[in-house]
Amino acid sequence: MNSQPLISSGRSRPPRVLIVRIGAMGDVLHAMPAVAALRQRHPDWFIGWAIDPCWRELLQSSAARPLVDRCYVVPTREWKRQPISLETLSSIRAVRRELRGEQFDLCVDMQGSIRSSMIGWMAGAGKFAGSADPREQPARWMYGEKIQMSAAHVIDQGCELLGGAVGESLTPAKVELPVDDAAEAWRDELLSQAAPEGRKFAIIAPSAGWGAKQWPAERYGAVAAALAQAGYVPLVNAVFVGDILANSVVDASGGTAVVVPCSVGQLIALTRRASLVVAGDTGPLHLAAALERPVVALFGPTDPARNGPYGTASRVLRHASSKKDHTRHAATEEGLMQITAEEVIAAAFDLLQPTR
Template identity: 50%
Template sequence: MGDILHALPAVTALRARHPEWFIGWAVEPQWRGLLAGEGADVRGAAMPLVDALHIVLAKDWARRPLSPSTIEQIRQTRRELRAARYDICLDLQGAVRSAVLGKWAHPRRLLGEDKPREWAARYLFDEHIATQGTHVIEQAVEVANAVTRENLPLMLPCLPVSERAERNCNTKLAAFGGKPFVILNPGAGWGAKRWPTERFGEVARTCADKGYGAVINSGPGEEMLAAEVCSASGNTAMSLSPTLDELIALTRRASLVIAGDTGPLHLASALGKPVVGIFGPTDPARNGPFGGKFRILRHPESKRDHTRRAEPEAGLLTISAAEVSSAAMELLEDVR
């Protein structure tokens, strides 16, 4: 989710500069909602950025790499990508898997960063783009600049609007009676990035005391975390498990989002919402909120480490609920 959100500003800038271009995106099915809402109309509100989506079942293929169905799906995907006759492919993920997809499309030019996240991907690129930016969003725009050797602007990305999700969101938020609300997201990709649920609960209680509703967002498999936060909040918070298009609609309505280094934080930043980021083993200078109003909390001794440890990183545990609440209230005061 974060990789797509970090790539969206670059592609949005290309679309704004070249509205006549045909742009496609290869995406795994669970993230389709970041590019197209339900009942998507191409280049309309429900699908504002791209002309085509190529659904790639990469996780299924990894589970059953040698099954006949996987082999046939890979063949179909290759045929579909080649049939689109793309002139240029941008690998904005910097992974071997994404670079291979680019090769499957058989474009005249496959562009990628000179120092991609996965070094082996470099050998699949036709053109290697040296980047100077610190943040991955800046780096993606630099790669996109190389398409026609221009300087694209840094801009908020286009995200889809789903009418069904908008209606569902309004129904779920009716309990707040129009009161402003804050989203808290206790989940994270792995345990080392996960701030304790009891502290999220304390922050939710502070939000309630200050007149804000608190919505606890939980993704698939995170329902127990949300329940722990609600309990720690004294049941002052509302727990929701929205679909991706509902999460976009929900975030558009939020006054603030509080989360660790995880997809919902990057979604809020992409939508221009104020955010409080709680960081530990990942580097916010490279992967944190970008643009807009934000506060980052991170212990100075936290080291960048993408090891998938189950326990919270030690520096993360030094960040108190009072510090997060204070940062949140400062931001909320600024946007009033």
């Protein structure tokens, strides 16, 4: 074990732990099983989480004992847009003041970037821990304790990191995502029109964090058309109203698919009922895995051994020519381009066969 246990004799209150994992959706979801394990092990500990406001819905819960006791909104994207404005300076000071006021015993940077390490440092916790080999190497300069990790998958790495920071062994725990009544009602209304009479539906999520991970829209459209022909309603996840990529998938499907712009909470509610999710290495894929829905995962420049769907029925497609490369190229990676629509359709029906 990399550190001494966080609990010491004579402590007058339960430990207070801050998780720093600002975003994005998939990365937050990947960190949650480790935090869920810590919550199960220590239900009385105070757990806070510093997160971008757009992903806060992933952590919100009305449960008697939620995953985290409090979210701390860190609008880093706004800071990046206006890095030298008075508003940004005031916002940074406010975040620093709020975090320091919580008197955390431990802060764990589960992101490993320069900005996340700066936020963790601002919290002024008694102990600040992070990966010995973070995504951005300068981040490690901020850590008082550097945790070595050897696991292949990022979810298991999260348990190594958080477990090492608290001085205990953690294994991934099931994550209970929030149930929002308004989002559930929205979903039921949507399905009453898009998939009436209880028709089964599949979600297609064509977007990706950068172009190299994005499979062509016309191929997603061919998959949607095949699903529609088999009796499934293909719903295309849109990042926003008027999403050009999502609409291109619908066009390529011959109009058989339906575009669905939705919030994070609404996407959670919709995914809970999906028969299948087809996506690349992106947030909706990892959301479906967290909800234990079947997934067809299309991988190119990222490694499914590290980032692939975890804990759910899946078919992972990656061409042998694909090589790990996190450079944010705009064009689809050549290996990913070798995956055909026919291969994806076959994988989809292989997963759906038991329920057809």
